[in-house]
Amino acid sequence: MVTLIVKDVAFGYASAPVLAGVSLEVGTKEIVAVLGPNGAGKSTLLKCIDRILHPQHGSILLDGEEISQMSRLELAKKIGYIPQSLAHAFSITVFDAVLMGRRPHISWRTSEEDTEKVLDTLKMLHIEDLAMRDINELSGGQMQQVFIARALVQEPDVLLLDEPTSNLDIRHQLEVMHTIKSIVRKHEISAIMAIHDLNLAARYADKIVLMNGGGILSVGNPATVITPENIRLVFKVDADVYEKEGKLHVVPLRAIVRATQG
Ligand SMILES: Nc1ncnc2c1ncn2[C@@H]1O[C@H](COP(=O)(O)OP(=O)(O)OP(=O)(O)O)[C@@H](O)[C@H]1O
Numbered sequence: 397m398v399t400l401i402v403k404d405v406a407f408g409y410a411s412a413p414v415l416a417g418v419s420l421e422v423g424t425k426e427i428v429a430v431l432g433p434n435g436a437g438k439s440t441l442l443k444c445i446d447r448i449l450h451p452q453h454g455s456i457l458l459d460g461e462e463i464s465q466m467s468r469l470e471l472a473k474k475i476g477y478i479p480q481s482l483a484h485a486f487s488i489t490v491f492d493a494v495l496m497g498r499r500p501h502i503s504w505r506t507s508e509e510d511t512e513k514v515l516d517t518l519k520m521l522h523i524e525d526l527a528m529r530d531i532n533e534l535s536g537g538q539m540q541q542v543f544i545a546r547a548l549v550q551e552p553d554v555l556l557l558d559e560p561t562s563n564l565d566i567r568h569q570l571e572v573m574h575t576i577k578s579i580v581r582k583h584e585i586s587a588i589m590a591i592h593d594l595n596l597a598a599r600y601a602d603k604i605v606l607m608n609g610g611g612i613l614s615v616g617n618p619a620t621v622i623t624p625e626n627i628r629l630v631f632k633v634d635a636d637v638y639e640k641e642g643k644l645h646v647v648p649l650r651a652i653v654r655a656t657q658g
C-alpha cells in the first residue's frame with residue numbers, strides 16, 4: 397500500500413530553483429533513504445513533505461489527501477520530522493523535550509499514557525539515564541537520540557529524518573537504524589531519511605532515492621541504485637561496491653580530480 401506520493405514537485409528559494417520534477421512513492425513499512433551530495437536538495441525535499449516549505453509546483457499526498465489541505469494539527473499527528481541541525485536555545489529537560497513530541501495528541505493536559513510513552517521510548521533508545529538532564533548539556537550524539545525519541549513518541553504515520561545518524565558513533569548508528577526499522581515494521585509506518593552513509597543506507601533502506609542537482613537520478617533497491625557508476629556520476633568518487641553475505645558494501649577509493657579552471 398502506498399502512503400506518501402510526491403508528484404512532480406518543484407521548489408526554489410528566492411534566489412534559485414532547488415527541486416525540479418521530483419516524484420516519489422513511499423509505501424507502508426518502507427524505509428526510503430535519500431542520498432546525494434551536499435546541496436542536492438535532500439533537506440529541502442523533507443521540508444516540503446513536512447510543509448515547512450511550500451512547493452511552487454506539484455503535489456504531495458498522504459493516504460490520498462493533499463498535505464496542503466490538512467490542518468497543522470492533523471499533519472503533526474501524521475508526520476514526524478527530525479531536522480538536520482539540532483540547535484536548542486532554551487533550557488529544558490530531556491524528558492520534557494521528548495514529551496513535547498506528544499503535543500499533537502494531548503488534549504489539555506498530559507496523561508499517564510503520555511508519560512509512559514516517553515519513558516518507554518527513552519528506554520528503547522537506551523537514553524533513560526539522560527531523562528532529567530538539560531538538553532543543552534548533551535553531546536551531539538545524545539542530542540540526536542533525544543530528537544529521534546521526540547519524533548517516535550509522536551507516533552506519526554511517516555517519519556522524516558534528516559541525517560539521523562550524523563553525530564552517532566558506530567554502535568549508536570546501528571542501534572538507531574535498527575530501532576527505526578523495527579518501529580517502521582511493527583507500527584506499519586514509513587520512514588524517509590536523508591543520509592550520507594552509503595553503507596548504512598544500503599543495509600537498512602528498502603528503497604534508495606539518489607538525488608543530484610535538485611532532481612532524482614535513480615530510484616530502486618540498494619543494489620540497483622548504489623553502483624560504482626552512479627557513485628562516480630553523482631559524488632565524483634571512484635568506489636568499490638561488492639556484496640558479501642547478502643549485504644552491500646561500499647568502499648570509497650578516491651575523489652575524481654576536479655578539472656582545473658581557466
Ligand atoms: N534557506 C535557504 N535559502 C536559500 N537557499 C537555500 C536555503 N536552504 C538551502 N538552500 C540551498 O538549496 C540547495 C539545497 O539545499 P539542501 O539543504 O536541500 O541540500 P542537502 O541535499 O540537504 O545538502 P546537505 O547534504 O549538505 O545537507 C543548496 O544549494 C542550498 O544552498
Ligand SMILES: [Mg+2]
Nearest residue numbers: 438439480590
Ligand atoms: Mg541537508
